[in-house]
Amino acid sequence: MTFSLDVEDLSCIRGQRALFRGLRFSVDAGRAVSLQGANGAGKTSLLRLLAGFLMPASGTIRLRTDGGDIEHAEDRGKFVGWFGHQDAVKPQLAVREQLAFFARLYGSGRNPDEAMRTFGLLPLAELPGQYLSAGQKRRLALARLQLCARPLWLLDEPLAALDTAGKKLVAQTIVAHCACGGIVVAATHEALGVACETLLLGDG
């Protein structure tokens, strides 16, 4: 199975300010990259570029897969598992309903109950989203990420608001995803707790 992410000469301009220029890196299947940099260095923008939400000012983002190279942003999006800094938790829907919805939307065929068990959400299954704590919402987002079954994971501050056990869970999830041949790109200020390459954005 071939799967890799190649970024060449990528530049990003936000609000007439160049966040980075000529960025070049590649990630092979089974590898994790920790994206680091000061506030405003462009970590989230890079993730949004990789996901295909933003268009680069210049450069290419290429996904090499078994089915050929993919450069078009919207096609690339179909490989992305997104874990943004927002939790995308609906206050009116129960935890199980939210996960079941995304499992069906993504057509992954994975079982929401199993994901809930992994992330310690099973006791909260029938609880509406509005009663969840910040950390529980992050766990819900993690369970959803796993349910969506996408090979390229883009994580924005995955460790924020999580307790020690939760952080360990993130590390285990990343390791398991890499072991299955997936790719993880995580923007973070803390150590992920897994063996990974580091990409430093900005002039540092």
Added chain:
Amino acid sequence: MTSFLALLFRDIRLAVRAGGGAALALAFFAAVVTLVPLGVGADLRLLSRIAGGVLWVAAVLAALLSLDRLFQADYEDGSLDLIVLSPLQLEATAVAKIGAHWLATGLPLTALSALLAVLFDLSQAGTGALVLSLLIGTPAVSAIGAIGAALTLSIRRGGLILPLIVLPLLAPAVIFGSGAVLAAQDGLASGALYLLTAFSLLCVLLSPFAVAASVRLNLAT
């Protein structure tokens, strides 16, 4: 198809749960329509003449009430990012959202209008035309409204700008809709319902593309 239905049912579920806006739109519709006879007075001939217009305008305003959150809610909590990345094409996403809005708002408004028509002493033929015109025309309201909602999804208080974009575009629906009711009351043959059908079909057909383009544009900034 599974993804499409998943999104459709989720949106209906969100609309009918607390704070979803479907019940609010219905209550608003009933309140406004009830207020008009109280303000105009008990002139039954006058009331039955203006019934079509009043019910149509009130239905459009009530539908707009729940439209501004159509994309904004998903945009603000990050759900829209995840929906955009799903296997569902953005155009199909737009159809699901428009469909859910119509099922949760347009259809109940249509049903309620038959009941509220009694307040205006609307004849049987007039009531039939009203219900039929709303049934045909409210999908256009949801479709055009979705364009406005997608355009304003990243604007704070975009709900205030939404009517300014949407109301002029909905003028044909109101004209043909209330025109059909008047023609039916007078027993005249009228092409208003056909024109309304054509307008509604055109809106429903074209708006998903406009909605998808607006969402792409808004996410890219």
